Amino acid sequence: MWERQVDLERIVEIRTKTIVYFGVGAITKITEIAIILAKQGINKVLVVTGKGSHIKSGAWVHVEQAFSFAGIAPVLYSKITPNPTVDQVDEATQVAMEFGAQAVIAIGGGSPIDAGKSVAVLLANQGKTARELYEFAFVPEKAVPIITINLTHGTGTEADRFAVVSIPEKEYKPAIAYDCLYPMYSIDDPALMTTLPADQTAYVSIDAINHVVEAATTKLGNPFAISLARETIRLVAHYLPLAQHNPKDLEARYYLLYASMIAGVAFDNGLLHFTHAMEHPLSGMKPDLAHGSGLGILLPAVVKHIYPAKGAILADILAPLLPGIKGTPEEAHSAYIGLKQWLKALGIKENLREEGFVDGDVARLTDLAFETPSLGLLLSMAPIEASRKTVAAIYADSL
Numbered sequence: 001m002w003e004r005q006v007d008l009e010r011i012v013e014i015r016t017k018t019i020v021y022f023g024v025g026a027i028t029k030i031t032e033i034a035i036i037l038a039k040q041g042i043n044k045v046l047v048v049t050g051k052g053s054h055i056k057s058g059a060w061v062h063v064e065q066a067f068s069f070a071g072i073a074p075v076l077y078s079k080i081t082p083n084p085t086v087d088q089v090d091e092a093t094q095v096a097m098e099f100g101a102q103a104v105i106a107i108g109g110g111s112p113i114d115a116g117k118s119v120a121v122l123l124a125n126q127g128k129t130a131r132e133l134y135e136f137a138f139v140p141e142k143a144v145p146i147i148t149i150n151l152t153h154g155t156g157t158e159a160d161r162f163a164v165v166s167i168p169e170k171e172y173k174p175a176i177a178y179d180c181l182y183p184m185y186s187i188d189d190p191a192l193m194t195t196l197p198a199d200q201t202a203y204v205s206i207d208a209i210n211h212v213v214e215a216a217t218t219k220l221g222n223p224f225a226i227s228l229a230r231e232t233i234r235l236v237a238h239y240l241p242l243a244q245h246n247p248k249d250l251e252a253r254y255y256l257l258y259a260s261m262i263a264g265v266a267f268d269n270g271l272l273h274f275t276h277a278m279e280h281p282l283s284g285m286k287p288d289l290a291h292g293s294g295l296g297i298l299l300p301a302v303v304k305h306i307y308p309a310k311g312a313i314l315a316d317i318l319a320p321l322l323p324g325i326k327g328t329p330e331e332a333h334s335a336y337i338g339l340k341q342w343l344k345a346l347g348i349k350e351n352l353r354e355e356g357f358v359d360g361d362v363a364r365l366t367d368l369a370f371e372t373p374s375l376g377l378l379l380s381m382a383p384i385e386a387s388r389k390t391v392a393a394i395y396a397d398s399l
Contacts, residue, residue, distance in 0.1 A: 003251070003255060004251075006254075008023060008024045008190070008250055008251060008254050009023060009024045009025055010023055011023040011024075011025060011026050011028075011029065016159045016160070016182075016265050016268070017161070017179070017182040018158065018159050018160075018182050018183045018184070018185065018186050019184075019185050019186070020158060020159050020185075020186045020187075020188055020261060021185065021186070021187050021188065021189075022188040022189075022257075022258070022261070023188075023189070023190075023254070024189065024190055024191050024250055024254065025189065025191065026187050026188060026189040027058075027059055027062045027149065027187055027189045027191070027192060028062065029185075029187055030062050030063055030066040030147075030149065030187060031062075031065070031066040031069060031070070033066070033147055033185045033187075034066040034067055034069065034070035034072055035069075035070050036185075037070065037072060037103055037145065037147075038070040038071055038072055040145075041102075042072065042102045042103050042145065043071060043072055043073060043102070044072070044073050044074075044075070044099055044100045044101050044102055045067070045072055045073075045074050045075075045101050045102065045103045045104065045105050046074070046075055046077060046092065046095065046096035046099065046101035046103075046104050046105070046116075046119065046123075047063070047074045047075070047076045047077065047078075047104075047105045047106075047107060048077050048080060048092055048104060048105070048106045048107070048108075048112050048115055048116035048119060049076070049077070049078050049080060049106070049107040049108050049112050050078065050080050050081070050108050050109075050111065050112050051078055051079070052078075053107070053108055053109075053151050054078070054107040054108065054149075054151075056195055057151050057192040057193070057195060058191075058192060059107050059149050059151065059189075059192055060107070063105065063107070063149070074105070075095060075096070075099040075101060077091070077092040077095050077096075079091070079092075080092075080108065080111050080112045080115045081111065081287075082111050082287070082288075082290065082291075083111065083166050083173065083283050083284075083287045083289075083291070084111045084112075084114065084115040084165050084166065085165065085166050085167070085168050086129070086130035086131045086133075086134055086165055086166070086167050086168075087130075087168075088115060089115050089118045089119055089122070089130035089133075089165055090122075090129055090130045090131075092115065092116075092119045093119045093122040093123060093130070096119060096123055097123065097126070101123065101144075102144060102145075103120075103144050103145040103146070103147065104116045104117075104119050104120040104123070104144060104145070104146050104147070105147045105148075105149070106146065106147070106148045106149070106183075107148075107149040107151065108149075108150075108151050108152075109150070109151050109152035109154065109155060109204065110152065110154065110155030110157050110164070110207075110291070113148045113150065113155070113157045113158060113163075114155075114157055114162075114163035114164050114165060115163075115165060116146060116148065117143070117146055117157075117163040117181045117183075118130055118133060118134075118163055118165055118176075120143040120144045120145070120146045120180075120181075121133060121140045121142075121143045121178075121180065121181070123143070123144045124140070124142045124143045124144050124180075125138070125140055125142070128140075130165060131167060133176065134165055134167060134172070134174045134176060134373065135167070135172075135174070135373055136174075136176075136373050136374075139178070140178055140180055141178075141180060142180050143180040143181065145184045146181070146182075146183040146184055147183060147184060147185050147186070147187075148183045148185075148186040148187070149186075149187045149189075149192070150186060150187065150188050150189075150192075150257075151192055151193060151196075152193065152196065152200070152204040152260075153190075153193060153204055153205060153208070153253065153256040153257040153259070153260040154203070154204025154205060154206075154207035154208050154260050154292060155204070155207060155208075155260065155264065156208065156211060156260055156261055156262075156263050156264015156265065156266075156267070156268075157264060158183060158186035158187075158188060158261070158264070159183075159186060159261050159264045159265055159268070160181075160182070160264045160265065160267070160268040161177050161178055161179055161181045161182050161268060162175055162176070162177045162181065162267075162268070163175070163176050163177075163181055164176075164280070166283075166284060166287065168287070170372075171281070171284040171285050171368060172284055172368070172371075172372045172373065173280035173281070173283060173284040173372060174280075174372055174373040174374040174375070175276075175280070175374045175375075175378070176374065188257050188261060190250055190253035190254040190256075190257045191250060191253075193253050193257065194247055194248045194250070194253060195247070196247060197247070198244045198247070198347065199290075199347060200290075200292075201240070201243050201244055201247065201256075202240065202244060202292065202296075202346045202347055202348060203290045203291070203292025203293055203296070203348075204260070204292055205236050205240045205243075205256055205259070205260070205292070206292045206293075206295055206296045206299070206343070206346070206348065207260075207291060207292045207295055208232055208236060208256075208259055208260040208263040208264075209232070209233060209236055209263075209299070210272075210275045210276065210295045210296075210299055211232075211263040211264065211266060211267045211272065212225070212228060212229035212232045212233060212263045212266045212267070212317065213229065213233075213275070213299065213302075213303065213314070213317070213318075214267065214270075214271075214272040214273050214274070214275055214276060215228070215229060215263075215266040215267040215269065215270030215271065215272065216229035216266070216270065216310075216313055216314075216317055217273070217306055217309075217310040217313055217314065217383050218270050218271050218272065218273050218381040218382070218383065219380075219381050219382075219383065220269075220270050220271050220381060221270050221310075221313070221383075222269065222270060224266075224269055224270075225266045225267070225269050225270030226313060226316070226317065228262045228263065228265060228266035229263075229266055229317040230316060230317045231259070231262060232259045232260075232262055232263045232266065233317050233318060233320050233321065234320045235255045235256065235258065235259040236256065236259050237320035237321055238255075238320070239251075239252040239255045239256050239259075240252075240256060240346065241346075243256055244346070244347075271377075271378065271381045272378050272381065273378055273379065273381045273382040273383070273386070274298075274302045274305070274306070274378075274379070274382050274386065274391075274394060275295055275298050275299055275302045276295070276378060277369055277375045277378035277379045277382075277386075278298055278302075278365070278369055278391060278394060278395065279291060279294040279295050279298055280368075280369075280372060280375060281364075281365045281368035281369050281372065281375075282294040282298075282352070282355075282357070282365065284368055284372065285361070285364070285365070285368070286355065286356060286357075289355055293348060293349060293355065294355070296343045296346075296348040296349075297343075297348070297349060297350070297351060297352055297355070297398050298394065298398050299339055299343070300335075300336045300337075300339040300340045300343070300397075300398075301336065301394045301397035301398045302394055303318075303332075303335050303336060303339055304332045304333060304335065304336035304397065305332075305384065305390060305393070305394055305397075306382070306383050306384055307329065307331065307332035307335055307336075308329040308332060308384075309383045309384050310383050311326075311327035311328060311329060311331065311332075312327040313327075314327065314335065315327030315331075318335070318339075321338070321339065321342050322335055322338040322339070322342075325338075336397075351398060351399055352395070352398050352399045353399055357399065358399075359396075359399065361395075362392050362395045362396055362399070363392070365395050366388055366391050366392045366395065369391050370388065370391075379391070
């Protein structure tokens, strides 16, 4: 395998619209980034993170040293939870404004990074709130500089223009996408991810799988997104079991992280459709639901429904998971069963009932899929008509 010939400790620059420092030891690049910020006149920053992963991963030691060296003062906001809320974003923004922060450093997985992106927008558009941002009351064209230190291999948010934050009182979980949300620099260091437990390792990697399955099959699907999808799924199929077996396997973490990053680039170019549009209502209703778990439960049913329209593409990109499939319409059910078996082997729950959903929730979930700001755009990108009947049928199949 050619992967064995790659020097994991050679830190490379991967240029999307964001410069991503990628490789074992990439966290050391935070010193160079801090110096660049200081030269731009930035001497105060807000650090957005969760409760403890920035410390447990070892990232915070490097960040503190880098800021001290560059003469930058940080203020820490460490209250971000999974499925972050607009209230957390507003509170973090207030902390940043009172401190005089001129940039945002986000340390963590998708939740802290998306929250950090949102704060960066509000700092550059003072007087606006997170609810206004996520209910599309204004369209931002600027944000203060965003630096991300990624601690999971799933979202791809460190290299794209998307962010997701929940509005709890409405059970909304909208997504936004603006060019000003691209981070200035990001750090992807697989050595920071060796403490991810087996279940989280699976959840985040399944997020990456869903990104590319959707990106490759949207109405905007293109050869670039399909090529990235094929490689993402090949890498996850091979390396995810290895990382679950040995969390400290740096080679496995390296390629899962690479798969996640290119999956983020894939949906930055091809967008998403059913699975993400339908998972957001799940975790909107149940904020404790892991995003990757909800996606994993929905994926087989989504593939079954779109298979007749996109069988050739799905057979190509899913071949590492479903050997021998040919892409003919009559394979839709066998693809559904095959994906459920693969996901079960990874420890993913088999249906929504196991996450506490019941038949009576289908109507509310369907309403949320169509009512939540931004999700209608995703549904409009689906390769088949995203009618209420189809959305309800996918939820029902997933129960």
